[in-house]
Amino acid sequence: MPTDVHQHFWPPEFTELLRARTSHPYLDGWTLRLTGEPPYEVDPADHDLAARTRLAAADGLDLALVSLSGPLGIEYLPPAEAAPLLTAFHDGALALPPPFGAWASVCLSAPEPEAVERELRRGCVGLQLPATALLDEAGWQSCAPLLDVLTRHDKPLFVHPGVAPPAPGAPPWWAALVPYLQQMHASWFAFRAFGRARHPRLRVCFAALAGLAPLHGERFAARGGGRGEVDFDAFYETSSYGTRAVDALVRTVGIDVLVAGSDRPYATPADLGADAAAHAVRTVNPARLLKGATR
DSSP states (O other): OOEEEEEOOOOHHHHHHHHHOSSSSEEETTEEEOTTSOOEEOOGGGGOHHHHHHHHHHTTOSEEEEOOOGGGOGGGSOHHHHHHHHHHHHHHHHTOOTTEEEOBOOOSSSOOHHHHHHHHHHTOOSEEEEGGGSSSHHHHHHHHHHHHHHHHHTOOEEEEOOOOOOOTTOOTTHHHHTHHHHHHHHHHHHIIIIIHHHOTTOOEEEGGGGGGGGGGHHHHHHTTOOOOOOOTTEEEEOTTOOHHHHHHHHHHHOGGGEEOOOOBTSSOOOOOOSSHHHHIIIIIHHHHHHHOOOO
């Protein structure tokens, strides 16, 4: 089952709720306005179901997992603001036809493990959290009750970049290249330092190759962190990277923990070829991430 673990799609009701807002995040027509990023002109076709279904078919996918985008910051809104947006996203995403599936999201300003449990029981494949919620020991401790729900249900965690801080005068690419990757880098090291010991059976996937954090293994060892064994329940998703970065991660952590993701509609999938390694990244490894299948 060729799988893309990282896509985004706005159901119509969710889009209308964003358009009804007057503070970040909100839509002004089709212009998306966020904290910390320049206005972004959304292509309506990016959230047209027929167009996205054709695109998934062209990508050769049997499963495309959509999620709420962490940089929107919806998880951190006050509960009264977050709840209708989360409901509209979950209802719309879970109603999508094949090949689409959905990651759950949760309000982090007043987190409720019961909300995660409800969306998993409705059919979400796991929980997405913004990396900004998991940057240090306090973050992993705060989110522990949510992650315990995943462990009970044998479902994975997907760590995605969160809101970018304001950066006046920065070029348009700044958020994607600096704070997003810093967040992924920090959340991965925090997982190694604090998260894994608390959640020994949790499967977790880091977007954007975890900001290439695993490539710092030599420096980590030189500073007393040790190399350690490869964690076969910690996965790395490939969005926005190509063969050079993927090859570097394979040399560091091996092929068994890489999974294909595109970040559509904001990026296109890397060309992973058609060999056994590509089959592992597109099919075998995503199945193990989602279901815990034997390597």
